[in-house]
Amino acid sequence: MISPNRRYRVFFAVVLAAIVVPVAAQLASGCSDITLLSGAGPIANSTLPVVIIGAEPSTIPGVLSEGLSELSGQINGVNLQLTTSIPASGPYITVQFASTTSAATGTQIKEFNTDGSFKRSTISINTGLVNQAACNGLCFDPNAAGYKAAVKSTVQHEVLHTLRLNDSNMANLMGPFLGKNNVNNANSNLSCVIQRGKDLTTPATPPPTC
Numbered sequence: 001m002i003s004p005n006r007r008y009r010v011f012f013a014v015v016l017a018a019i020v021v022p023v024a025a026q027l028a029s030g031c032s033d034i035t036l037l038s039g040a041g042p043i044a045n046s047t048l049p050v051v052i053i054g055a056e057p058s059t060i061p062g063v064l065s066e067g068l069s070e071l072s073g074q075i076n077g078v079n080l081q082l083t084t085s086i087p088a089s090g091p092y093i094t095v096q097f098a099s100t101t102s103a104a105t106g107t108q109i110k111e112f113n114t115d116g117s118f119k120r121s122t123i124s125i126n127t128g129l130v131n132q133a134a135c136n137g138l139c140f141d142p143n144a145a146g147y148k149a150a151v152k153s154t155v156q157h158e159v160l161h162t163l164r165l166n167d168s169n170m171a172n173l174m175g176p177f178l179g180k181n182n183v184n185n186a187n188s189n190l191s192c193v194i195q196r197g198k199d200l201t202t203p204a205t206p207p208p209t210c
């Protein structure tokens, strides 16, 4: 048991990796199987800084700002503000692009304060794996078509985990990554995912009007 007088901070982390499993059958259209993750997210209608660590790949300029602008203000009213420095206080997201030999295209680690409120998320995007054999063809290839769209969708996938949306098994950007640069599941179905997120984060019972 931790004494309340001690200045310990206990964090609980949840790791969610982008799914990189081969699926033979064509995915169903839509996004109705998306649910909300347990655990807190950013508070409604807040502005959440998104801090880029390092730089995005020079081959796909604007991929982060484009991806964030399409989501900003859409889910639970949370505004996403791209910046380059970690704020002195308050929650934030960091995004780092790196070239690794990992088969995962993106990961998100979410941390919470001792009172259960959202503290921050750490997002890593693996951008540069050219050796397709290392990931069975399920990864990014900067030299193949669809690279920027796939990276942008993966950034959005991980940010949406921070905003509490869960993975999907349908054809949308919360669904499985299928083939090099996601060419076998190129439909991000973003408008469907955003509407689903709005529906899930809207209270089931509206407040009284009088």
Ligand SMILES: [Zn+2]
Pocket (backbone or CB within 6 Å): 016, 017, 018, 019, 157, 161, 166, 167
């Ligand atoms: Zn995921």
